[in-house]
Amino acid sequence: MALANQPAIDAINLLNCSLLQADFATNRFAPALAEALPTVQLLGDSLMRLQYTLRPEAAWDNGRPVLATDVAFTLKLMFCPGLPNERARSDYSFIREVLIDPKNPRRFSLVCTSQSVEYVQASGDFFVLPEAALDPKSELRAFSLAELQRRPASDKAPPAVLQALARRYAAATPGQTPARLPGCGPYQLVKWEKDRSLRFRRKPGWWADRVRPRPFVLEARPAQLEYAIIPDAATASLALQRGDIDVFPQMPTREFIRLRQAPTARAALNFYTTASHDVVIAGFNTRQPPLSDALTRQALGRCFDAAGILQGSELGEGRRTVGLISPADRRNYNDSLAPVPFDPAGAVALLRRAGWRRGATAEAGWQRNSAHGPQLLRLTMRYRTDEPLFATMALQFQAAAAGIGVPVRLLPTESGNFSEALHNGEFDVYVRALRGNPFMFNFTSFLHSQAVGAGNTTGFGTPESDRLIEAIAAASTVPHRAQLLRRFQTLLQREMPLVPLFFRSNHVAAQKRLTHLYPTSLKPGFAAMAIDEAPPSTSP
Amino acid sequence: MAWLALLVLVAVAAPALPLPYPPHTLDLAHIAQAPLGPGRHWLGTDGQGRDVLSLLVFGTRTAVLLTLPAALLAAIIGALLGGAAGFWGNRAHVGLAYWALAVGGVWWALRLPAPWLGLAVGAAGLASAVVGGPWRLTWRLPLDALVMGGAAALDTVPRLVLVVALAASVGSISASGLLALLALTSWPTSARLVRAQMQRIRTLPFVEAAQAAGMSTGHIWLKHAIPHAIKPLQTLFPLSLARLLGLESTLSFLGIGLPPEVASWGRLLASYRQEPTAWWLFLFPSIMLTISILSLYQLTKMRK
Numbered sequence: 022m023a024l025a026n027q028p029a030i031d032a033i034n035l036l037n038c039s040l041l042q043a044d045f046a047t048n049r050f051a052p053a054l055a056e057a058l059p060t061v062q063l064l065g066d067s068l069m070r071l072q073y074t075l076r077p078e079a080a081w082d083n084g085r086p087v088l089a090t091d092v093a094f095t096l097k098l099m100f101c102p103g104l105p106n107e108r109a110r111s112d113y114s115f116i117r118e119v120l121i122d123p124k125n126p127r128r129f130s131l132v133c134t135s136q137s138v139e140y141v142q143a144s145g146d147f148f149v150l151p152e153a154a155l156d157p158k159s160e161l162r163a164f165s166l167a168e169l170q171r172r173p174a175s176d177k178a179p180p181a182v183l184q185a186l187a188r189r190y191a192a193a194t195p196g197q198t199p200a201r202l203p204g205c206g207p208y209q210l211v212k213w214e215k216d217r218s219l220r221f222r223r224k225p226g227w228w229a230d231r232v233r234p235r236p237f238v239l240e241a242r243p244a245q246l247e248y249a250i251i252p253d254a255a256t257a258s259l260a261l262q263r264g265d266i267d268v269f270p271q272m273p274t275r276e277f278i279r280l281r282q283a284p285t286a287r288a289a290l291n292f293y294t295t296a297s298h299d300v301v302i303a304g305f306n307t308r309q310p311p312l313s314d315a316l317t318r319q320a321l322g323r324c325f326d327a328a329g330i331l332q333g334s335e336l337g338e339g340r341r342t343v344g345l346i347s348p349a350d351r352r353n354y355n356d357s358l359a360p361v362p363f364d365p366a367g368a369v370a371l372l373r374r375a376g377w378r379r380g381a382t383a384e385a386g387w388q389r390n391s392a393h394g395p396q397l398l399r400l401t402m403r404y405r406t407d408e409p410l411f412a413t414m415a416l417q418f419q420a421a422a423a424g425i426g427v428p429v430r431l432l433p434t435e436s437g438n439f440s441e442a443l444h445n446g447e448f449d450v451y452v453r454a455l456r457g458n459p460f461m462f463n464f465t466s467f468l469h470s471q472a473v474g475a476g477n478t479t480g481f482g483t484p485e486s487d488r489l490i491e492a493i494a495a496a497s498t499v500p501h502r503a504q505l506l507r508r509f510q511t512l513l514q515r516e517m518p519l520v521p522l523f524f525r526s527n528h529v530a531a532q533k534r535l536t537h538l539y540p541t542s543l544k545p546g547f548a549a550m551a552i553d554e555a556p557p558s559t560s561p
Numbered sequence: 562m563a564w565l566a567l568l569v570l571v572a573v574a575a576p577a578l579p580l581p582y583p584p585h586t587l588d589l590a591h592i593a594q595a596p597l598g599p600g601r602h603w604l605g606t607d608g609q610g611r612d613v614l615s616l617l618v619f620g621t622r623t624a625v626l627l628t629l630p631a632a633l634l635a636a637i638i639g640a641l642l643g644g645a646a647g648f649w650g651n652r653a654h655v656g657l658a659y660w661a662l663a664v665g666g667v668w669w670a671l672r673l674p675a676p677w678l679g680l681a682v683g684a685a686g687l688a689s690a691v692v693g694g695p696w697r698l699t700w701r702l703p704l705d706a707l708v709m710g711g712a713a714a715l716d717t718v719p720r721l722v723l724v725v726a727l728a729a730s731v732g733s734i735s736a737s738g739l740l741a742l743l744a745l746t747s748w749p750t751s752a753r754l755v756r757a758q759m760q761r762i763r764t765l766p767f768v769e770a771a772q773a774a775g776m777s778t779g780h781i782w783l784k785h786a787i788p789h790a791i792k793p794l795q796t797l798f799p800l801s802l803a804r805l806l807g808l809e810s811t812l813s814f815l816g817i818g819l820p821p822e823v824a825s826w827g828r829l830l831a832s833y834r835q836e837p838t839a840w841w842l843f844l845f846p847s848i849m850l851t852i853s854i855l856s857l858y859q860l861t862k863m864r865k
Contacts, residue, residue, distance in 0.1 A: 255837045275593070275608075279838060326589065333589030333610055406816065409835045413609045417587050419822060431821045 026436075027456055028248070031545045033148065035221050035246065037204035040073055040092070041145030042238040043458070045539040045548040050142045050460060053238045054079050054087060054149060054205070059131075061141060069136045070120075071144050075127040080228040081151050082203045089129035090162070093119040094152035097161050100169035102176040103187035107475040110174060111466040113147065115140055115494070117167055135495035138502060142460050154203055155189055207241035207550065219248040241550045242537070252407055261530060262286055268531040268538070270546045273409070274335045277528040290530050293540035293547070296349050297527035298457035300342060301410070303418070304519040306449050308473075308480035311396045318517040319361075320371035321400075321450070324421040325414070326363040327522040334410050338526040344510035347524050349542075350459060353503045355510040361520055365425050372398070372425070379426060386426050399428050400449040403442055406433040414452045414522075443478040451478070454525065456544055462506060463494045468518070481518030562863075564856045572625035575618050582612035584619040584824045593836045605841040607832045617845055619824035624853070627740055628805040634744035635805075636798055639751025640791045646708035646752070647759025647790065648782050654699040661686025708756070712749035720746060721811060728817045739818045743805055750801065751794055759790040796861055803857040810850055826850055 034042075041058070044051035052058055059071035079087035096119055099109040115134050122128035133140045152159065160182045172179065179187075195202040200210045207229065208221035222245050229239040249266055251257040254273045258280060261269045272280075277294075280286040303325055305312045312318060331339050340348045343358040377387040377398060387398035402418065404411035412433065419429040429450070434442055442448060466472050469490050470482020489509050496502035513519070527546040531538055534555050539548040571578070581601040582588065588600060588610040596605040596613075604613040665683025669676045715723070723746055728734055734742065762768060763786065771781045812818040813827025821828075826846040833842040 253834065255834055259837075275836075329587075329589035333587075333592045409608050412821065413587065413589075413592075416585065416609055416611075416822065417589070420585050420587060423585075433816070433821055 027544055028250075031549070032210075032219055032221075032248065033199065034206070035208040035550070036199055036206045036210065037148035037150075038079070038087075038206050039146055039148055040075075041142060043460070043543050044237050045541045045543060045551065046237045048459070048541060048543060050145070051236055051238045052145075053236075055145060059141060059144065063136055064132075067135055069133040069140065071131045071133060071141060073129055073131070073145070074125070076228075076232060077127065078228045078231045079205060081153075081205050082209075082224070085151075085153060086127070087149060087151075087205050088126045089119070089121040090126070090159075091149050091152050092129060093121060093166070094156060094161055095147065095150045097164060097166055097169050098150065098155070098186075098190070099147075100166070100172065101161075101183050101186055101190075102172060102174060102179045103184065104190055107174065107472075108466050109147070111469070111472055111476070112143070112463065114170060116144060117170070119166055136497040137495045138497060138499055139460075139462060139494065143463065146460075149205070151203055151205075155193070156186060161186060207239075208246065216250055218250060221246045221248075237551070240548075242553050243550070246549060261290070261532075264289070264532065267535055268529065268547065268549075268552070270527075270529045272528040272530055274338050274526065274528060277530060278336055278338075280530060286530075289533060291533050291535070291538075293529045293531070293538065294338065295527045295529075295540050295546065296340075296347065296542045297525055297546065298347055298459060298542060298544075299454045299525045299527070300345055300347070300457060301414075301452070301454050301522045301525060302345075302519045303414070303450060303452045303522065304443075304479045305517070306446055306478075306480060307518050308446060309449055310391065310393060311398050312449060314375055315516050316371050316375035317377070317398070319515075320368040320375065321422070321427070322361045322517050322520040323364040323368040323371070324418055324425070324427075325361070325520055325522055326417055326421065327360065328363065330410070330414055330417060331523045334413050335523070335525060338528075339523045341523050342521050344513055344521050345455065345457065345464070346462075346506060346510065347457070347459070349524075352499070353462070353506045355507040357507075358510060358514055361514070361517075361522075363421070365421055369425050386428055399430070401430045401432055402450040402452070403432045403434050403439065403448040404452045405436045405439045407436050411452050418450070418452075444475075446478075446480065458543060462502065464490045464509070465494060468513075479518040481516065483516070486512055486516065562856070562860065564852055565860070568621055568853060569625055569629075571618055572622040575622040578618060580612070580615045580618060582615050584611060584615040585822055587611060593839050595839070596841050604845055605839070607829065607842055608836045608839070609832075613829065613841060613845060616824045616829050617826070617849060620826040620829060620846065621849070623736070623819070623823055623825045624806055624809065627736060627743070627809055628802055631740050631743040631747065631805050632798060632802045634740070635747035635801060636751050636791075636794050638744065639748035639753075640755045640787065640794060642708045642711075642748065643752030643755030644759050644782070644787050644790050646705040647756035648763055648786055649702075649778075650705045650760075651701070651703040653702045653704050655702045656690065656699050658686045658689035660700055662690060705756075708752060712752055715746060715749050721808060724808065724812060725815065725817055728812065734818060736819060736823060739809075739812075742818075743808065747801065747805060751797055754793045754797060755790050758793055759786060762786050762789050799857040799860040803854045806850070806853060806857070810846075 038054045040053065040055040041050045042053040054075055056074045056076050059073050062070040062072065064070055075087055075089065081087060096113065096116055098104065099106050099113055116131050117134050118132040120130040120132065131144050133144065193201045205228065207227045208223055210219065211222045212220040223241055223243065227241065229235065232239055249260070251260060254276055257269055258276050260266045277292065280290065281292045305318050305321065307313055327341055331337060331341065341360045342348055343355055343360050346353045348354050372387060376389040378389060380386055380388055389396050400422070402415055404415045415431050419431055422429045443451060466476040468477060468481060468486065470487050473480050473482060489505060489512060493502060493505045493509060496505055527542060529538065529540050529547050535552055536555050537551045537553045539551055540546060588606060591598065591600040591602060591606050592610040593608050594600065594602055594606045596603060598605065602612050604617065606612055607616065662683050665679045665681070665686055668679025669683060673679065724742060727742055768781060768786060771785055810825070810827030810830065813825040814831045816831060819825055826849055829842060829846040833839060836842060
């Protein structure tokens with residue numbers, strides 16, 4: 022239920038199906054398990070009812086049909102205490118009730134708490150899990166969704182039924198052995214060598230083979246998909262050139278451009294560049310007293326040379342940004358704001374305004390007195406070791422901060438430990454990339470004060486920002502949402518719990534014989550299930 | 562010899578040298594640029610846009626300021642432990658007061674449960690040692706077995722693996738922490754040499770003469786025996802330096818030990834992995850390492 026990273030989500034995508042899935046051919050959401058996009062019915066002025074019907078062909082591996090009861094079970098599971106479902110809890114709390122049609126077990130309605138345009142798509146974007154596998158006696162049906170939602174996540178003594186369900190889920194260890202929790206997706210996991218490779222085989226009689234005409238989201242052409250885990254980009258690039266791997270997604274820009282200019286690589290490979298929704302950000306731990314005020318954060322934000330890093334590390338391929346919304350999204354991007362400049366002199370002035378004073382000696386750094394005693398401005402910065410971009414950013418920030426007398430200690434961290442360190446608040450500043458998409462503008466899980474301690478790593482949250490985040494999620498029209506999003510970008514730039522620096526480009530290199538790769542700005546950058554192989558050329 | 566002298570000179574004078582770029586300034590306009598290209602980077606830049614020449618110079622400083630003290634410290638620790646083990650063997654008797662002092666000190670240093678208890682035992686031992694007191698009894702100390710056992714234990718795990726494991730267990734360590742780590746894991750060779758030499762010296766007539774003259778054992782050991790026993794270290798020292806230089810570079814290559822902003826030849830070599838076409842990131846630090854280690858071996862030959 023809790024997925025660590027994008028590759029994990031990509032892998033789970035092969036095993037499971039959602040009601041709606043992103044269509045890489047059109048860059049829109051399209052019905053997958055559902056027959057069609059939901060019909061929308063507004064109830065009064067604050068509720069919305071979305072009606073879905075599941076495809077009659079949809080079935081689990083054992084032949085049992087996928088039914089509305091499975092959807093209801095999955096939604097309830099998201100609110101079952103004792104499971105790793107913090108993110109799901111905040112993302113899907115807008116669904117209040119699942120009403121199953123007594124006449125048609127494949128038809129159901131979701132009652133949503135507001136009339137948000139976003140909920141229409143978000144309501145179908147979760148993997149549906151089989152009730153029979155986790156709750157064979159259907160005991161969860163005794164609980165209503167609203168009842169589970171009211172139960173706090175930290176409930177110490179939940180009813181025995183819920184405890185047993187959490188135990189069954191833990192025993193299935195879906196994170197380590199996804200094969201134990203059957204899915205209705207097109208592939209089965211046949212081999213997993215930890216940190217080396219994952220191999221998936223297409224199910225011989227997958228239910229969607231009977232769907233006519235078959236929509237793009239239900240395409241699954243390759244008979245076998247193998248993912249090689251190669252942490253080092255240079256090694257992965259060599260493997261691609263040798264033909265050991267067919268596709269290299271999210272290739273580092275410098276390597277991509279170098280390969281694209283090499284004649285031998287150009288003869289064997291196709292190169293695709295698309296915009297992405299991955300934004301590179303720096304985040305501050307606002308719970309640390311020296312970083313608790315916006316002025317200090319604004320000052321430190323001016324120590325990032327975003328333009329220089331974009332030019333130097335990404336060779337200019339990418340776009341500066343003022344916020345978490347891509348500049349390509351003209352409707353929602355706040356173009357009246359200017360990106361945070363690289364301005365150490367301005368940073369010094371802001372630090373002084375925040376009450377900091379330079380010590381008598383150069384080594385003394387910046388100090389200020391607060392209600393809780395004297396404070397020193399010394400920072401610890403974390404970044405992931407596996408991408409050179411983050412090391413460049415960290416060194417650049419450290420040098421710029423040292424220039425204005427702020428000492429920064431760098432803590433390069435292995436990617437597994439990185440998420441944990443962020444989660445535990447063991448940092449002052451971090452740099453990372455956030456993977457976004459053009460469909461969802463729900464910032465609750467990582468910027469709302471309710472998510473502090475879960476997805477909200479910066480610890481930021483004011484009543485004003487919380488209200489705005491909730492209003493964005495609940496906005497009922499696209500123009501109104503755009504207006505709120507623009508206000509949110511202004512607020513984020515003023516409060517600066519994080520500094521959005523630039524959006525990266527998505528680079529994919531693939532063997533020439535592959536066709537139907539559909540490079541896209543959506544995650545993961547190409548459609549693995551749509552790939553086909555061109556027949557071998559017969560010309561000499 | 563001239564090369565080594567030059568290295569030490571560069572290491573000491575690094576901050577004052579007229580380098581076109583300081584080592585931590587990122588030139589984002591010239592990332593991974595070949596030598597003699599635009600922007601006055603005579604030896605090119607690395608994948609982060611840092612000047613290779615200045616990284617080499619400050620890498621020399623790190624190498625010298627880390628390996629030289631570490632080798633010296635290891636030699637001193639080895640000489641003291643090996644010298645004591647060879648001189649007293651397993652026969653030394655130590656007063657209970659000193660036992661109490663040592664046990665209390667170790668107890669407190671290792672933060673065993675109730676560290677104050679360690680302090681109390683240590684203080685009682687100290688008081689007893691100073692004023693005499695009731696603990697006049699002695700207890701045999703198997704010094705030789707302890708030192709040789711410690712050396713053997715350190716040698717059972719390959720040095721690199723041991724240092725990597727220790728460095729990884731504490732996360733990021735500072736330069737002084739790494740220095741201590743290198744010294745504390747590198748003393749066994751010098752300890753063995755000094756111990757062997759001491760066992761020979763112990764039976765020589767001049768030691769016996771000093772004992773007959775009524776000099777205290779501690780005095781004989783420190784003033785007369787040790788200066789003779791450490792002679793073999795003169796040959797060993799350059800070898801130990803070469804080994805530590807290699808170890809430090811390997812650790813930096815693996816990204817363990819030194820903080821990321823400290824320039825080091827090993828880290829420069831490692832950055833070649835991220836930029837496989839940037840041959841200058843491999844060539845220059847390799848040359849520095851090769852010449853330095855060969856010079857140290859040559860120094861050993863001269864000593865012979």
